[in-house]
Amino acid sequence: METESLIDKIKALKRQKQVSIFAHYYQPIEIQKLANYIGDSLGLAKIAREQKDSKYIILAGVHFMAETASILNQNKVILSPNFEAGCPLASFIDPKIINEFKMKYPNSPLIVYVNTTAETKANSDVCCTSSNSLKVIENVAKDWKTDTILFGPDKNLANFVRNRTSLNIITVPEKGNCPIHNFLSIKDIEREKKNHPGASILVHPESPLEVQNEADFIGSTSQMLQYTKDNPNPNGFIVGTEIGLIEHLRWKNPEQSYYPLNKYAICKNMKKINLKNLFETLDACGTPSQSKYEIRVSEESANLAIVPLERMLQYS
Ligand code: SF4
Structure with a gap:
């Protein structure tokens, strides 16, 4: 089917069946343009919860995002266009690894990034996002009266927090990372600074520490977006995250210029969702x-996994 006719059919079916499409900022731009809502993983799950009109939600993102939406929206049908859209970062941690660390540090709470499976969340104490990680960790430490926090699975986000707190942060596991952000390097910074003098450098906290240290701003996708609005720069922005956010910025705020820190920062899993x-x-x-596309976290697992998510909201 031709692209244009596929887009028209999607628009018509969406209206006819009263389906909402939720897309992550890293989705291909043609998918973002068809979405009712665009956001980061937690933002999308929260909107899904508040949304009253649609019984069906198509989550255009990776598997853990659809699971999180299901955990928070047990009364809605959550559909994923491609079950193979996984997340290598989420795969770094599982209940077996959690158990090993819990045996070693029985009195320390485990805080996990929302980029984890429902099973991992169900075995954790509190969740956090890249935007609220520091606040959540400090409030948990205060409340649980501890100075040692288990934190996983992203080692770079752990370093970001470690640099801003005196708490003892134990990374679970030691080397977890998002391959898309972890491969960004100082060489990328040097090259792009030379190519675009005066541009502001924005990077995600999933990037290596030496890259974070060279940035003008470190933040989540939503925070980067906000930064470009609040701090316009006639020389533009060098953006150190997945290419989908740059496409989003060029679409939504075309009056400014955006350059990828590395044009190969493309998450293959996010791109497994397509028009077809x-x-x-x-x-x-x-x-x-419909069952071929439905993602449903069982009520039993959802009841366990929702606890760290709700604690996150309370601590952030
Ligand atoms: S960009 Fe990284 S964290 Fe996000 S889905 Fe891809 S691999 Fe996972």
């Missing part, structure tokens, strides 16, 4: 084939 599988998911919605 989005159309097929919409087409199946409300029919017996």
